[in-house]
Amino acid sequence: MTEDPRINRLFPIQAKGLSLQEALAFPSGVGRWVRAVFVASVDGAATVAGHAGGLGNDIDKQLFALNRALADVILVGAGTARTEIYGPAEDDPQWRHLRDNRSPTAPMAVVSHSLDLDFSASLFTEAPDSAKTILITCADAPARARAAAAEVAEVIVAGHSSVDLSAAIGALHNRGFARIVCEGGPQLFTDLLEAGGVDELCLTRSPNLVAGAETTILRGGQFEPPIDLELESLYGTEDGYLYLLYRPVA
Numbered sequence: 297m298t299e300d301p302r303i304n305r306l307f308p309i310q311a312k313g314l315s316l317q318e319a320l321a322f323p324s325g326v327g328r329w330v331r332a333v334f335v336a337s338v339d340g341a342a343t344v345a346g347h348a349g350g351l352g353n354d355i356d357k358q359l360f361a362l363n364r365a366l367a368d369v370i371l372v373g374a375g376t377a378r379t380e381i382y383g384p385a386e387d388d389p390q391w392r393h394l395r396d397n398r399s400p401t402a403p404m405a406v407v408s409h410s411l412d413l414d415f416s417a418s419l420f421t422e423a424p425d426s427a428k429t430i431l432i433t434c435a436d437a438p439a440r441a442r443a444a445a446a447e448v449a450e451v452i453v454a455g456h457s458s459v460d461l462s463a464a465i466g467a468l469h470n471r472g473f474a475r476i477v478c479e480g481g482p483q484l485f486t487d488l489l490e491a492g493g494v495d496e497l498c499l500t501r502s503p504n505l506v507a508g509a510e511t512t513i514l515r516g517g518q519f520e521p522p523i524d525l526e527l528e529s530l531y532g533t534e535d536g537y538l539y540l541l542y543r544p545v546a
Contacts, residue, residue: 300390301355303539307530316358317394319531320498320539322366328469330371331496332478332485333363334513341506342482342513348380351502353537358390363498365391367402367477369430369468373484374408382406383418384427399426402477405452405468407432407459407484411441420448432464461491482515489514489523489544496543497525503536 303319305311322329335352336342344350352360364370364385372382385401395401404419404427411433413419423429431445434455445451454463468476478488488494499513525542532538 301358303355303531303533305529306532306538307527314531316355316362317391319529320359320362320541322475323496326474326495328465328474328476329495330465330476330478330488330493331363331367331498332480332488332494333360333498334480334485335500335502336513337502337504337506339505339507340512341504341508341510342480343511344506346379346511348376348480351504351506352500353502353533353535355533356500356502356537356539359498359500359539361388362391362394363477364388364402365394366475368398368475369405369473369477370402371405371407371468371476371478371484373481374406374410374413375483376479376481377404377406377419378413379481381417384423384429400424401427403427403430405430405432405473406449407461407464409434409437409459411437411445413445415444415448423449430468432459432467434459459487461488461493465493480513482511482513486514486516489519494544496528496541499540499542501538501540 300315300317302313305314334342335356337351387400420429429449431449432452432454435453436457452467454460454467524545526545528541528543530540
């Protein structure tokens with residue numbers, strides 16, 4: 297097992313040498329929790345050359361795996377699943393102990409209106425029976441694509457002309473998925489925020505400047521009024537990376 301990395305808490309109470317698991321565990325005593333997970337540069341870029349890789353350090357990669365191990369289900373938009381060539385979550389030996397009394401890995405739940413996906417991809421064909429991929433769509437999705445999807449995944453219909461994310465989160469919760477990790481992309485994160493479906497943002501801030509026209513963690517129209525966030529905790533490492541937990545102000 298890889299040694300649990302240590303990070304320093306900078307806020308609210310300073311402390312050195314905390315384990316990653318201790319610092320960034322899900323809150324206890326909550327019935328349902330949706331955590332969005334992103335990494336972004338100092339100037340706000342969430343991608344490099346169009347892909348999410350390239351910004352995180354080793355600790356961020358372990359944090360990404362930790363969040364997957366903590367999750368009951370991993371929520372992702374179809375565009376991100378296609379761009380990043382998603383497959384099923386991997387059984388990570390470092391965090392395997394966090395999966396006791398649950399499936400060895402969390403299932404993927406892909407949000408898609410059009411269902412324009414490759415159903416022969418590993419995301420569907422290699423998902424274990426204990427963590428079968430879930431497709432979340434709406435009632436007016438193409439009937440042929442819905443039928444094809446049902447052959448390789450569990451299909452949740454939430455909404456009529458577009459995906460109702462509040463209903464989708466409720467459907468996941470009703471299936472026993474209380475801790476939901478959203479890995480993006482930016483459109484799904486935006487839509488979740490608009491639906492009031494995000495409890496926490498886990499953001500890694502990398503000490504880089506990217507510039508260009510890279511994707512940010514949000515996409516779409518401006519929030520009116522802006523959504524206020526409260527900084528729950530802030531951690532750092534000597535290489536200049538910051539790890540932040542934000543919660544929307546009620």
